[in-house]
Amino acid sequence: MxxxxxxxxxxxxxxxxxxxxxxxxxxxxxxxxxxxxxxxxxxxxxxxxxxxLSKGTMSIEEYLTKIKSIYDNLPTINHSISDSELVTCTLNGLPNIIEYQPVAFAIENRNNPISFNDLKARLLVHE
Structure with missing residues (x-):
């Protein structure tokens, strides 16, 4: 201190x-x-x-770009997070509205974890 x-x-x-x-x-x-x-x-x-971070009024593309930018800056301070943690943060920032619930539910209940890149593609297609 x-x-x-x-x-x-x-x-x-x-x-x-x-x-x-x-x-x-x-x-x-x-x-x-x-x-x-x-x-x-x-x-x-x-x-x-x-x-x-939450999506708020951003487009999904803006939101994902912002998430990825923060993630990309973590190595500059010698830190990283797992891809699954990045996926969780991304899903947590989506609004809890009917529009995103089916996508989030499907991703959260998969047998195999989804990568951030796959999540990004699915969210972009969804929007």
Missing amino acids: GHVDGTIALPPKTITNDNEITCNPVYTEWVKKDQFVISCLKLALLHDKLQS
Whole structure:
């Protein structure tokens, strides 16, 4: 938390001992922890954005493009989710109206899981 609220200050990059300047190991450790905290925050924000995204007034194509864009950004923070989790997030964001219920029901009750690409194709055809 100290990295987030600034109470753990950035130490100097170098230290001087007997007129010899060397890298500060405390600085190196601080940077590693700081990068880890940043990655965790980005992950939480992207994952939350993916979990809470809903189709709303977007076309199905816009909605799927937005889902895929968030999914494609996860590796930039060294994180990924499974294709089945992506399918679940996509289905959860569809409106709970009669138009999408048959498609969602059929996909959720399959014996074999559907891939995101197959789901995308089915939703585009459905729309």
